[in-house]
Amino acid sequence: MVQGAANWNTEQTQEWLENYVDDWVSFYRKHTTEGKVASYIPILAEANRDHLGISIMGKDGMTIRSGDVDIPFTIQSISKVLSFITACMERGVGYMLDRVDVEPTGEAFNSIMHLEMKQVKKPFNPLINAGAITVTSILQGKTSDQKLKPILNLMEAMLGYRPAINVDVYESERDSSMRNRAIGYYLLETGFLESDLNITLETYFKQCSIEVTVDDLARIGMILANDGEDPKAEKEIIPRQVARIVKALMLTCGMYDASGKFATYVGIPAKSGVSGGIMAVAPPRVREEELPFIEGCGIGVYGPALDNKGNSIAGIRLLRHIAKQWDLSIF
Ligand code: DON
Known part of the structure; x- marks a missing residue:
């Protein structure tokens, strides 16, 4: 001490x-x-x-x-905290908790197995990839930049400056992230997504690339x-x-x-x-x-x-x- x-x-x-x-x-x-x-x-x-x-x-x-x-x-997965906060502020806590649970999975962050094995009614929590991609799909806006804007606004309000997106990291993830695409397609099939899959993933990769x-x-x-x-x-x-x-x-x-x-x-x-x-x-x-x-x-x-x-x-x-x-x- x-x-x-x-x-x-x-x-x-x-x-x-x-x-x-x-x-x-x-x-x-x-x-x-x-x-x-x-x-x-x-x-x-x-x-x-x-x-x-x-x-x-x-x-x-x-x-x-x-x-x-x-x-x-x-920022990578730490952005999941900010996207969930933003979605709660946009849609209300009740709306969000009806669509994403608050339970730990005990699985890896990018696990897809539990979604199918447990036949879940909603992703386990907003901090694993499946939950975070669902949350991002719920953010308001038709384009990825529109969806991202309130996250950046929130960060600006806290930090006093508007953080930038690292375009190289964004492109690197966009061009390689087959696992997130697989999760995205699974979420699409189960009806959990509330926006177009490609726009959702584009937004998700951008939010992870905030510097x-x-x-x-x-x-x-x-x-x-x-x-x-x-x-x-x-x-x-x-x-x-x-x-x-x-x-x-x-x-x-x-x-x-x-x-x-x-x-x-x-x-x-x-x-x-x-x-x-x-x-x-x-x-x-x-x-x-x-x-x-x-x-x-x-x-x-x-x-x-x-x-x-x-x-x-x-x-x-x-x-x-x-x-x-x-x-x-x-x-
Ligand atoms: O979706 C991904 O795989 C990454 N953009 C973020 C994952 C992540 O940061 C997990 N953290 N430990």
Whole structure:
């Protein structure tokens, strides 16, 4: 447990915490050699396996940054959180929950098997590919750019700038993603899709190719930790009910078939992406002792070397360490 500072918001404290996090990043960077960068989207194979960066942002704006923090990367599956939030805001929570369930699958993120084996009435959850593609089909708009616009608007409202789409990554996935096409055709056949399949997939590949940094993920995570309100502007960006559902989904389904272990050993909601990003949300906690970020924080991690579940190998270990040191667990 980190101890010794009475006021966690002073510059001195920030430097002190940053020194700790620098040490932890250097230590866990060694673990990147145990993972592999994703290659099923060909261009992602060009990422540097040794990169590891983290940004932690508190409600008061205090930000601890360490490692490779300035490298932009594509958001990939973390976009599923944003598309689901957007769809809930457009169509209402009831409409969405009638069409996508909120249950973990225990299967890989791109599994198709459970859809057929279990004869489901709706995809298991919005954070696996089948659920996310269904959610994207529900977004309003006739073209992919129209469907994408409210997601980018939402991000702009949180980040203060409009993120770009990495066209090379988009094209690389569009031209290679046979598995997502197979899932898409299955969803089409079962009647789950609410838009044209090609437009839906085009939108889905574009949303996965939105470029972000660890600071962006930390900021979105911090707003979710604050139940959807931007604390500085005192403005609700995401309805509280939606923010809460999304955090529950991140905890139970956000790390795919490693979600149980992540909840056990780290204990906070998180969502990963195959380019190596993780967005984690540490809600405010009540403790006797002084702890860093006791009012909650958002955490963005980038580490493109992945474990066999498709999650950042060093990123998960780093988060586990920080959660233990700072007692971040919600349990
Ligand atoms: O659909 C895909 O396969 C990718 N665009 C996103 C998958 C992903 O990020 C899974 N995350 N761990």
